[in-house]
């Protein structure tokens with residue numbers, strides 16, 4: 001499989017909505033390659049898998065020490081890097097990227113193995129391919145599915161992407177996965193678009209609104225979008241999320 005890195009940290013995103021793992025200790029497995037191109041992506045260097053010749057793994061948690069291996073990563077070496085980072089307090093293994101669902105077969109083999117070893121699986125995905133989500137949903141315990149705002153400029157056919165993301169959420173929920181939607185907003189995000197997402201998600205899954213980092217929008221703008229979503233989805237189903245790990249300078 002084509003990876004970027006494996007490290008041990010705590011989940012920095014997701015706020016407090018149901019399904020969030022914010023503040024939980026995780027081992028992160030970051031996959032190389034992505035099918036979208038959000039302009040603000042903090043992992044933009046990894047979205048073309050062929051430009052990631054090596055993957056790295058943390059030798060000990062929070063030491064900043066890494067070792068490197070060539071891609072494609074060997075399955076046994078990946079499992080061994082994960083197990084070496086097991087601090088005995090791991091809430092779940094986070095699969096992120098890039099877009100982990102693009103490597104469906106490798107991802108499901110790894111998730112299956114992690115279940116056998118007694119870990120829970122947390123999937124961080126852009127949800128762009130519901131058919132792939134359908135193939136792996138039975139192996140997922142928690143899912144954070146992005147709804148890409150128009151201002152992310154993730155793809156040409158934005159409306160269709162949003163519908164696919166919502167479909168992915170439906171599939172995950174149907175499969176019993178603890179799932180929430182994450183919407184990264186900017187100062188140009190339109191209220192009418194937030195209304196649309198909220199209507200699609202109502203009764204399906206809660207949403208967190210996460211300002212794009214570095215934050216340039218005002219708190220007033222942010223809370224206006226929050227209010228718009230809450231009026232449609234219900235006040236229990238909306239929350240804020242920030243990339244807290246970045247403020248505390250951890251991986």
Ligand SMILES: C[S@@+](CC[C@H](N)C(=O)[O-])C[C@H]1O[C@@H](n2cnc3c(N)ncnc32)[C@H](O)[C@@H]1O
Nearest residue numbers: 040041042043097098099124125126146212213
């Ligand atoms: C790098 S993505 C990888 C997983 C998947 N491709 C996705 O987009 O959900 C992980 C998370 O970081 C968020 N993210 C990336 N860059 C960000 C930024 N500059 N500000 C806020 N959130 C960001 C994404 O929206 C996503 O929720």
Ligand SMILES: Nc1nc2[nH]cc(C(=O)O)c2c(=O)[nH]1
Nearest residue numbers: 009010011012013096245251
């Ligand atoms: N601590 C921490 N939390 C995270 N939540 C989502 C992340 C990601 O890049 O997918 C991430 C990450 O890279 N680090």
Ligand code: SF4
Nearest residue numbers: 034036038041098126
């Ligand atoms: S979908 Fe995720 S990894 Fe891909 S460009 Fe957007 S934020 Fe980055």
Ligand SMILES: [Mg+2]
Nearest residue numbers: 042043096243
């Ligand atoms: Mg990140």
